[in-house]
Amino acid sequence: MDIATERDGDAGTRRRLPPQERREQIVNEAVRFFAEVGLEGNTRQLAKRLGVTQSLLFKYFATKEELLEAVYEKVYLGRLSSDWPDRLTDRSVPLRTRLLAFYTEYSRLIFEHDWMRIFMFSGLAGAALNHRYLEHLGDVILEPVLAETAAVASGTRQPSMEDIWNLHGGIVYIGIRTHIYGLPAPEHPEEVIASAIDKYLAYFGVSEI
Amino acid sequence: MDIATERDGDAGTRRRLPPQERREQIVNEAVRFFAEVGLEGNTRQLAKRLGVTQSLLFKYFATKEELLEAVYEKVYLGRLSSDWPDRLTDRSVPLRTRLLAFYTEYSRLIFEHDWMRIFMFSGLAGAALNHRYLEHLGDVILEPVLAETAAVASGTRQPSMEDIWNLHGGIVYIGIRTHIYGLPAPEHPEEVIASAIDKYLAYFGVSEI
DNA sequence: ACTCTTGTTGATCGGATGATCTATAAAAAA
């Protein structure tokens, strides 16, 4: 009972870390923690995981809400701030190549347990950051994809925003069913993504070299 | 302050309902309530909505967990128990017509605020019912769709289960983005669905009359 | 009217949870 009740990380010893380092450690664990149990997860359990007292958390974050915002920031930041808009509209490259590059990279970024779950939790909670992210995604990714497709689409069929959402949703759903619903992941996601893109392009008569 | 604090439904008066009726009333409101605030919503708030004391809830459900199971049952039941397997495999009807009929009906059933959100909440919580539902969906809907598509697919390309998931996910994502993320719904979902199905069928060279 | 059944209320309990405060000790400064 004595040794068994010891802390996970550093058994019993009181480690004194520089604030910046400790803060980072807390946020990192908080991301994993809240992604697993949901945003209502309690601070005591989180503290236990860190091998630290619950009160310590409130030295770094005045309220739990403030901690959650740090979690949001950590998770959301850098996930959509890139040169994609430029690369997606670079017409010297075939649209198929561009789409493939984007969704390969993007899926690598978002098909990640913590991100997928926190995004869904915060989406259900109606978090403002969620709406901003999706708005940004629409402006910076989906709209350009629509314009680029329209530019090279042959035949009478012209793509609408709904078609882009369908392409996007079909791909993102891979992450949802694996990380939210816990279903087995496809063995070769790249192939699945490529297939989705080809299906999309073929439908609008895009045939490139 | 006096009249303002009155209950929503029946101002102040203590209404005595037959147990069956009261139970149904509780479950109905619980579905709406938990769909909105999440499964951690507290019983006091729910009771307030019902214009009833919190303790009354525990006369009808021994624990909150039991109430939640009643909510699950109410929401899940009848959402996938139909003659779809038979209709989906009826080869006297063009596959496109079958798929269109299925997804039109199915989307009408699941693109519903309460269902979508409770499904997502319970999915994140890892509820057993969720897994059973998806397993059932795979066996009863997706597998048949795969078999039917393979039967009429022309050309070298043969569909895999991943392709069916892509079709399904692309359509279901409409409900996710509207009811979970709170984005505006498409004006004509039927057209969007039809477009998704046509894109899918065209990719596997299915061309029927 | 009267009695009986039981649906409903109001008060309350035990535990959990966010947050606060003081004492301690680890690391840096002298």
Added chain:
DNA sequence: TTTTTTATAGATCATCCGATCAACAAGAGT
């Protein structure tokens, strides 16, 4: 070593939440 700083622990508070229980009253039967 001694002093100073402050990161950390431990105890505690106020509130919230699920659950319990005794008392009350609405409606049915007589």
